[in-house]
Amino acid sequence: MQLQEFQAKKLLSGYSIGIPVGAVAVTPDEAEAAAAQLNSAAVFVKAQIEAGDRSMAGGIRAAQSALAAKAAAKELLGQKLVTSQTGPNGQTVKRVLVEARIQAVREFYLAMWVETLSGSIMLTAAEGGGAEIEQRFAMNALQLQSLRLSMKGGLRPGDLVELCRRIDLPEQAVEKFRELVERIHRAFIDFDASLIEINPLALTQRGDLVAVDAKFVVDDNAVFRHPDLAELSGEAEADRGELQAQRHQINFVQMDGDVGTVVNGAGLGLATLDMIRAAGGSPANFMDIRTTAKSLDIAQGIGLVLDNPRAKVLLVNVFGGGMQPCDTIVDGLGIAFRRSRRVLPVVLRITGNNEDLARLRLANFNLPKTECSDMWQAVTRAVAIAQGRA
Amino acid sequence: MAILVDQNTCLLCQGMTGWAGTYHTNRMMQYGTKVVAGVTPGKGGKSHLDVPIFDGVAEAMKATGANASAIFVPPDNAGNAMLEAIEAEMALVVVVTERIPVLDMVRVREALVGSRTRLVGPNSQGVLAPEVCQIGVMGTDRARRGTMGVVSRSASLTSEVVSQLTRVGFGQSTTVGIGGDPVHGIGFVECLELFFADPQTQGIVLIGEIGGTEEQEAARYLRENGIKKPVVALIVGRSAPPQRRMGHAGALTIEAPGDVEGKIAALQDAGVAIAPSAHLVGATMRDVFAKRAA
Numbered sequence: 275m276q277l278q279e280f281q282a283k284k285l286l287s288g289y290s291i292g293i294p295v296g297a298v299a300v301t302p303d304e305a306e307a308a309a310a311q312l313n314s315a316a317v318f319v320k321a322q323i324e325a326g327d328r329s330m331a332g333g334i335r336a337a338q339s340a341l342a343a344k345a346a347a348k349e350l351l352g353q354k355l356v357t358s359q360t361g362p363n364g365q366t367v368k369r370v371l372v373e374a375r376i377q378a379v380r381e382f383y384l385a386m387w388v389e390t391l392s393g394s395i396m397l398t399a400a401e402g403g404g405a406e407i408e409q410r411f412a413m414n415a416l417q418l419q420s421l422r423l424s425m426k427g428g429l430r431p432g433d434l435v436e437l438c439r440r441i442d443l444p445e446q447a448v449e450k451f452r453e454l455v456e457r458i459h460r461a462f463i464d465f466d467a468s469l470i471e472i473n474p475l476a477l478t479q480r481g482d483l484v485a486v487d488a489k490f491v492v493d494d495n496a497v498f499r500h501p502d503l504a505e506l507s508g509e510a511e512a513d514r515g516e517l518q519a520q521r522h523q524i525n526f527v528q529m530d531g532d533v534g535t536v537v538n539g540a541g542l543g544l545a546t547l548d549m550i551r552a553a554g555g556s557p558a559n560f561m562d563i564r565t566t567a568k569s570l571d572i573a574q575g576i577g578l579v580l581d582n583p584r585a586k587v588l589l590v591n592v593f594g595g596g597m598q599p600c601d602t603i604v605d606g607l608g609i610a611f612r613r614s615r616r617v618l619p620v621v622l623r624i625t626g627n628n629e630d631l632a633r634l635r636l637a638n639f640n641l642p643k644t645e646c647s648d649m650w651q652a653v654t655r656a657v658a659i660a661q662g663r664a
Numbered sequence: 665m666a667i668l669v670d671q672n673t674c675l676l677c678q679g680m681t682g683w684a685g686t687y688h689t690n691r692m693m694q695y696g697t698k699v700v701a702g703v704t705p706g707k708g709g710k711s712h713l714d715v716p717i718f719d720g721v722a723e724a725m726k727a728t729g730a731n732a733s734a735i736f737v738p739p740d741n742a743g744n745a746m747l748e749a750i751e752a753e754m755a756l757v758v759v760v761t762e763r764i765p766v767l768d769m770v771r772v773r774e775a776l777v778g779s780r781t782r783l784v785g786p787n788s789q790g791v792l793a794p795e796v797c798q799i800g801v802m803g804t805d806r807a808r809r810g811t812m813g814v815v816s817r818s819a820s821l822t823s824e825v826v827s828q829l830t831r832v833g834f835g836q837s838t839t840v841g842i843g844g845d846p847v848h849g850i851g852f853v854e855c856l857e858l859f860f861a862d863p864q865t866q867g868i869v870l871i872g873e874i875g876g877t878e879e880q881e882a883a884r885y886l887r888e889n890g891i892k893k894p895v896v897a898l899i900v901g902r903s904a905p906p907q908r909r910m911g912h913a914g915a916l917t918i919e920a921p922g923d924v925e926g927k928i929a930a931l932q933d934a935g936v937a938i939a940p941s942a943h944l945v946g947a948t949m950r951d952v953f954a955k956r957a958a
Contacts, residue, residue: 388846393769547903549942593827596688
């Protein structure tokens with residue numbers, strides 16, 4: 275769960291981490307008032323969405339006066355912002371953050387995250403900051419300096435000083451930097467973060483370190499420990515179907531092809547997409563029915579595929595395991611078709627636990643179906659139907 | 665001999681008295697696994713499925729000689745269950761639970777350093793030595809005792825591959841689900857080491873997917889240490905839309921992008937035979953052995 279910038283900064287300032295002075299506005303008039311209050315020669319008006327890479331998409335505007343801030347807010351509020359991280363539908367801007375411009379002497383990049391292979395918390399820093407960092411990162415021209423931390427912190431002072439030297443942080447700022455790292459680490463643990471990124475981190479004339487932009491991602495698996503944070507989320511217009519599927523124990527991702535897929539298991543789901551492409555077809559969705567899903571949940575997930583006007587065929591690829599037998603999934607299929615006004619041809623490959631029972635159940639549903647004994651056969655057949663060749 | 669488990673494995677189930685614990689413990693017992701104890705705090709002294717229940721892991725080990733644990737504890741408390749088992753010096757801990765907070769796993773990984781415990785999972789279907797011992801929730805009807813080792817990030821693809829291997833005449837020594845979660849216990853490299861050292865195992869299937877860098881690590885290990893037995897790999901996810909969580913939690917963008925082509929190239933470079941599609945894993949292994957015989 276990614277927090278919006280103003281929420282991230284509010285959390286960080288709770289740990290005495292420096293952030294620019296600013297206020298959130300939901301109307302152009304509020305933005306004007308906020309800018310006037312700041313008493314600053316230049317302000318930024320920043321679109322608040324739950325995704326990054328906003329500046330490239332025009333979501334960050336500089337304004338030289340309160341009136342200019344109002345005009346910028348008017349352009350942003352209510353608009354859909356499409357960035358490289360929002361998906362093609364973008365996110366509607368419901369708020370802007372109006373902030374004083376920070377005069378940085380130097381800029382840095384700072385992130386804390388969980389490295390999966392070692393299973394440890396990493397601190398990563400670099401010289402320079404802002405959108406330019408991502409270009410340098412993409413071009414492999416960025417020297418990232420990293421240190422491993424434990425749950426308790428466990429940072430050796432010597433290591434930190436060495437890191438500061440490598441990112442060319444002025445010596446007078448090292449103590450402030452150490453404090454900052456400790457505070458970020460505390461916030462990271464307290465809020466079950468999987469990523470806190472400060473980019474850019476500004477060093478000011480006065481020697482303060484200020485988080486000019488902040489990204490805060492909370493581990494989805496730990497949201498139950500932070501009911502207060504759960505309330506902050508849900509503003510992003512994540513695909514409604516995908517959320518609905520999540521509630522029914524199904525991982526679902528809408529895609530742009532015409533072969534609808536119903537699969538149990540993430541690995542088998544990915545393999546099915548690969549096979550559809552290899553057969554010259556194009557998947558309409560990714561589906562991973564989790565082992566905890568019951569027939570009614572599964573019916574909901576299959577309903578999403580039936581509702582997708584692009585889908586021309588339903589490919590059911592199921593390997594019944596110890597936790598979820600084949601008949602549970604077939605029952606879901608029958609319920610979904612009974613509820614749906616749209617009938618699609620079904621191609622099935624069903625094998626594993628309770629497959630014979632599943633076949634008996636299937637016979638009762640009277641679906642327009644073809645059963646294949648091999649999954650490659652099923653995939654090629656489904657692709658042929660989608661392309662009008664069968 | 666299998667890896668990780670054998671006929672002397674005595675299993676303890678943490679969270680045995682819950683619905684999932686009861687159902688799967690029963691299945692494992694029917695398969696022939698020796699289940700000697702259950703642990704549910706507050707229910708010590710009772711018995712369940714004709715097995716004694718204890719309040720704690722250390723106590724249960726002392727009383728029954730359990731040398732492996734299966735964890736069926738819900739995600740909010742699974743981390744603590746793992747820490748308890750590690751502290752009690754349990755040799756093997758298999759975690760089926762999914763959606764465990766990542767920082768709980770960071771804490772568990774810290775506890776594993778220098779410990780006597782091997783952790784499998786979380787979000788794993790478990791470990792199966794066909795016809796010998798089942799710890800986990802996988803289907804078992806297609807599995808046959810034999811010479812193939814299977815190590816996988818995906819439960820569903822393990823079932824698929826086991827079925828294909830049995831069909832082409834290859835039984836399995838052991839199948840291991842290292843789990844679909846980003847931070848987990850033993851990985852590809854440790855399983856490859858164990859399979860290379862296991863006399864029963866003659867060939868290995870490695871099942872990987874998009875995200876993370878574990879397949880690249882496996883390739884590096886094989887390049888540096890030599891590929892001592894034939895390895896076939898299936899890597900899925902080349903058609904996955906970018907930047908999306910596809911069932912298994914993906915890696916952060918700050919880590920090296922775990923793209924499928926890069927993984928395949930690295931493994932190929934290390935001498936691994938790549939199965940061109942998920943339905944061709946059994947056939948690929950058959951071809952590898954046919955070529956060796958010729």
